[in-house]
Structure formats: structure tokens, C-alpha cells
Amino acid sequence: MFLIYVNDIATNIKASISLFADDTTLFYSDKCPVHLHSVLTQDLWTLHHWSKVWNVTFNPQKAAVMTISKYRNDHPPLLFNNTHLAETDTNKHLGLLFHHSLSWHTPIIHLHQKVMTKINRLFVNSFVNLVLRHALLTINKMNILPVFDYGNIIYDNCSDYNNRMLDKPQLSAAKITLGCLETTSFNDVLADLNLINLNLRRKISLLCYVSKLIFGMVPCPFPASSFRSFKEFVPYALRHNQNVQIPLLKKSLSYNFFLRKASSLWNSLPLEIKSSASHSTFMNRLNSHYQI
Secondary structure, three states: OHHHHOOOOOOOOOOEEEEEOOEEEEEOOOOOHHHHHHHHHHHHHHHHHHHHHOOOOOOHHHOEEOOOOOOOOOOOOOEEOOEEOEEOOEEEEOOEEEEOOOOOHHHHHHHHHHHHHHHHHHOOHHHHOOOOHHHHHHHHHHHHHHHHHOOOOOOOOOOHHHHHHHHHHHHHHHHHHHOOOOOOOHHHHHHHHOOOOHHHHHHHHHHHHHHHHHOOOOOOOOOHHHOOEHHHOOOOOOOOOOOEOOOOOOOHHHHHOHHHHHHHHHHOOOHHHHOOOOHHHHHHHHHHHOOO
């Protein structure tokens, strides 16, 4: 009923608007801070007018403004319900923390602390000593690994330093589960528990998402021309027909972006996996390929 009630909230909104339950986010991109401020101010006034018509109360104290840029662009403050909206360097969207520079260092520090807090709560000494290993492994798989897996394809292009930072809590939870010495190597611990490292988990999650895109199981968030296979625009059979077109990017900084990385990773798979007739068949062959 609530979704029906707020169904027309995006009417006359010029910026992109994202709704999830009672959370509303406005996105707008422009090189001119003045025009950016003008559009968002108009949209905030539209939302204020909508709230008066439908008797909905917004809380400006819970709202915030984040400018996504590597450079700090000064712009006039935004007003909503006659209240200045606070500026912030980070913003949590659907459970994922984003930094204004789109750097993953701060979000990964937050993720690291979140996982370590869970580990300290779940794996207390008095509890670990009384529970069998397979039960500890089940707790690890159900409570620790899903935290790493949520949205992991988004921060897959983080630095090696951040990757090592994420490996530490996984290793800590795995050693507690196994009950081994601190000096035991990471690979030996994962092999004994039949687990895979987080880097490979993110790679599999990324390929799973690409497969769902190709089979039309999820909506494509990119322009139709930016992610398509060669067989869509090549009229004759080639051995690379199952490959997807890799976007041409000018800056080396863009080589690790999602589209290019996803396309390259997909193209590197064996032909037998890429030519799967269904998503379930693809996942079975992919898991066999990585010996999972």
C-alpha cells in the first residue's frame, strides 16, 4: 500500500531518482555547480510540494548532500523544508558505503570493522571451545561470508592493499573455525575448510552477474550498445562469437572499470562455459572450472 501511495513521487523530477521503501535518493550530474544547484533546488521544492499535497512528512535532519568528485567543488547550500542539508563525504546506499571520491579505502575500512565486530561477537572463546568444527564452519558461511559477498562486484576494482585488508578478517574467522596456529598459511587454512579466497569469490560473483545480463534475468543498467556479444552484430560464424565487446576507454584509469573488467573476464572463459544454454548450466560449468 505504501508503494502505491508514493507511486507518483517522481513526477516532474528532473534529476534521476531512486526509491527503496521509504528511502529516496536524487542523482544529478553536471559540470556547472550553479546549474547543478538550480536543478536540485527545483526538485527539492517539488518534493516539498508533493509532501504537502499528500500529507507526507520528510525529515531534513536525516537528509544529506554528497558531491561525487575528485575535486571539491563549492556550491551554494541546498535547502529542504527551509533547512540547510548537511554536506557529507560518505553516504550509505542500500547498505553499501560510498566515498565522494569513489575511492574504496574508507568503505573497505568500514566493511573490515563490521566483519571483525561480527567475528568477535560470534566466536567468543567460551562458545568456540564447546562447538564442533562443522558447526563453526556453518556459522562462518552463514554470518561472515555473506557480509563480504553483498555488493562485492561493486568494489572488485579496489587496490591490492584493500584486498589484503579484507583477507585478514576472513583468515581470522577461518583460523578460529579450524582451531589452528596463527602461523598456519592462508592457503592451507582455506584448503582444509574447502573455502575459496575473497578475490575468487568476487570474480565468480561478477561472472554470475554477467551471465544473468546475457540471459536477460536482470535489467541492464548500461546502454544497450555498451554490453553485447559479437554474434549480435556479426552476420557470420566466428570462433569469438560468444565473446562480448570490450568498451574502448581513453584513460588508463578506466581500464579497471566494471564494463571493461567484466567483458575481459567473460572473454577469458573457455568456450564451453560461455556457450552454456542456460544460467544454471553456466554456473555448474563455472564452479567445475574453478574446482568448487
